[in-house]
Amino acid sequence: MKCLVVHVVHVGFRGEFENLKRLGRVLHISPSRNIIVKIENIPKIGEIVVDENLKHIGKVFDIFGPVSSPYAAVKPSTRKLERLTSKILYVIPSRRKEKIR
Secondary structure (H helix, E strand, O other): OOOOOOOOOOOOHHHHHHHOEEEEEEEEEOOOOOEEEEEOOOOOOOOEEEOOOOOEEEEEEEEEOOOOOOEEEEEEOOOOOHHHOOOEEEEEOOOOOOOOO
16 A cells, blocks of 8 residues: 655745734624734734635734723625634734834
8 A cells, every 4th residue: 555645834925924923813893894803912004814724814904992902903805704703813924124213
């Protein structure tokens, strides 16, 4: 009996998935169809949001709420939003360096 073993390594687009950070858990979908996430790690505005399968979900466009318990609003790029409720989402940290003034 022959056995074939294949190892797949996903490095993403130019290696972005190497530094994947956990964003937090989806609380609900807002009336304006934005994804509201209870933040665990503070993201930057514009960072790409993916699910556990590395499927592109959208981009962070707002951070709000108290400092001790912040939330993020994610502008979705997918139409099947209801399946995301209670799921954990992740961000791909941007590679842009901040300018120091």
